[in-house]
Amino acid sequence: MSEEPVIGGESAPEEPTDGETGAVTPQADASEAELAGLLRETLLAAHDDLAAEDLEGATAGEVRDRYVAARERLGREADDAREAPVPAGAPGRFAPAPGTAFEKIREGLARLNA
Numbered sequence: 301m302s303e304e305p306v307i308g309g310e311s312a313p314e315e316p317t318d319g320e321t322g323a324v325t326p327q328a329d330a331s332e333a334e335l336a337g338l339l340r341e342t343l344l345a346a347h348d349d350l351a352a353e354d355l356e357g358a359t360a361g362e363v364r365d366r367y368v369a370a371r372e373r374l375g376r377e378a379d380d381a382r383e384a385p386v387p388a389g390a391p392g393r394f395a396p397a398p399g400t401a402f403e404k405i406r407e408g409l410a411r412l413n414a
Contacts, residue, residue, distance in 0.1 A: 333359045343367055349374055 354370040357363040380401045
């Protein structure tokens, strides 16, 4: 069988076989940080109810985890708001009581002339 070319034309990176762990290069860190920033910007643009503080993280996985937690928190808050009792009918109507002495005098004279 012939090997199929990898997208982009480069060969696939080889994985360590003798127990070595692959060292993370600064370029890999930068691309991971860029990916996290891009994911954060996309999620913030798509969801108006999220704040930048909700999606803090250095890697895309951390941003995703924070996103899932924020959506669960917002869902719980929405459920709590739906369960809050709302009294039926309009609130009672009343005339506001005058506050200052001048308003009290004016109110009393208005009642005498009415």
